[in-house]
Amino acid sequence: MAIFKRAILIVLDSAGIGALPDADRYGDAGADTLGHISERVGGLKVPNLIQLGLANIRPFPHLQPISNPRGAYGRCAEMSNGKDTTTGHWEMAGIILEKAFRTYPQGFPPEIIAEFERRIGRKTLGNVVASGTVIIEQLGEEHMRTGYPIVYTSADSVFQIAAHEEVIPIEELYRMCQIARELLVGDHAVGRVIARPFIGQPGAFKRTERRHDYSLQPPKTMLLDKIKALGLEVMAVGKIKDIYDGRGVTQHKLTKSNMDAVDKTLEFMDQGDQGLIFANLVDFDSLYGHRNDVEGYARALSEFDQRLPEIMGRMGNDDLLIITADHGCDPTDASTDHSREYTPLLVYSPRYQGGVNLGTRSTFADIGQTIARALGTEIEVGTSFLAELK
CATH class of the missing domain: 3.40.720.10 (Alkaline Phosphatase, subunit A)
Structure with a gap:
């Protein structure tokens, strides 16, 4: 009742x-x-x-x-x-989770990144543990020049993809995240795949509110x-x-x-x-x-x-x-x-x-x-x- x-x-x-x-x-x-x-x-x-x-x-x-x-x-x-x-x-x-979600303190294995790149049809940048604001300052200019998305993680169980909204449209970034979510299952099941869109120019990048998380069911x-x-x-x-x-x-x-x-x-x-x-x-x-x-x-x-x-x-x-x-x-x-x-x-x-x-x-x-x-x-x-x- x-x-x-x-x-x-x-x-x-x-x-x-x-x-x-x-x-x-x-x-x-x-x-x-x-x-x-x-x-x-x-x-x-x-x-x-x-x-x-x-x-x-x-x-x-x-x-x-x-x-x-x-x-x-x-x-x-x-x-x-x-x-x-x-x-x-x-x-x-x-x-209650008896086993913690897997983390990647050394970045994701080469075979995961290679398969992700194959599925999205382009190379990636990064694949390191990093702060989201720091990594876009470090790699944002190269990302804008090449069109390669920035992949990074943290101490948490996350696969994060950062992309400038004028370089990779938001719907394409979301599609990349969905591909990563489908890939990161089983032994490589991370807790969340996160879209991290940003705008601006080198030296003045800013993340936008159009972040989107893709969790496991x-x-x-x-x-x-x-x-x-x-x-x-x-x-x-x-x-x-x-x-x-x-x-x-x-x-x-x-x-x-x-x-x-x-x-x-x-x-x-x-x-x-x-x-x-x-x-x-x-x-x-x-x-x-x-x-x-x-x-x-x-x-x-x-x-x-x-x-x-x-x-x-x-x-x-x-x-x-x-x-x-x-x-x-x-x-x-x-x-x-x-x-x-x-x-x-x-x-x-x-x-x-x-x-x-x-x-x-x-x-x-x-x-x-x-x-x-x-x-x-x-x-x-x-x-x-x-x-x-x-």
Whole structure:
């Protein structure tokens, strides 16, 4: 039996809150995305998140917990092996990965690149681990001269293709990504193939908002499938549709920025549809975490915090809001990679008085199970915390 008519799940992409016990296996001992940012800037300006209970989850530098939080609060540990976007989001939906997606710290094998080049009918540049903004500065001019797409990867399980929109039209870039997605299966199944279009001239290249992710199909029935099967809407904001390869999604809105994602979330809320609104705010990760921009990350958190009353103000007693993250990306670290961290868990509904400590959840799937039970279904894994709310 459904307890709520609608759930709103907002993922602050990469907003981890401290290293998991096994973080040293991933080279992430001591990682603490939000903690280190708060320490570096002298305190995060996030009064609304603090009102929900953020500072009650654990001690944060320069932040004070409050005695009566409006929300329930806790933290989630990741059970799956990995620390990437797909792994984190899939676990929220009820898919636990025992084997992490394959990564390519030395670039992709020659036979993979050769076959990719054969299928797209042209050579490629790069095939290295690199920052997306750096590699287009390094190879963008040669790309414009030759017409060869730039292939690169990172510490995550990704095959990224960068191309200037005036050299390789966007639809052709997407076609190349689809070819790569078909190629990268089996032993070479990466989590995502990503189109990275850019514009501009040498010395002033700029990536555009027409990024597109091509994920693997989720391997089994998960939260989005279950909600859709109830006849309810699954409304995806940002890259959520891509992460699940479209599975279970009934409506979606692309976004240009974090604030645009908030706008699109509010638009879905105003529609009044029952089901799940699932939003990803990617700028925290792509613009600030991966670029080691501590001040930018802190500013983006404050910008989201200022919009939070708009979201909460549109909620009724039949709405459940959950705010969390999918991994960490500590911008104070010398690395620009994701980090293996706990994620925050903040839960709010006008029908609850708040102030409940949900503790440390053993898996992100507890979020999915809670949403499933709230809407009248269930997933295979995870423990609902609905009964703990008051």
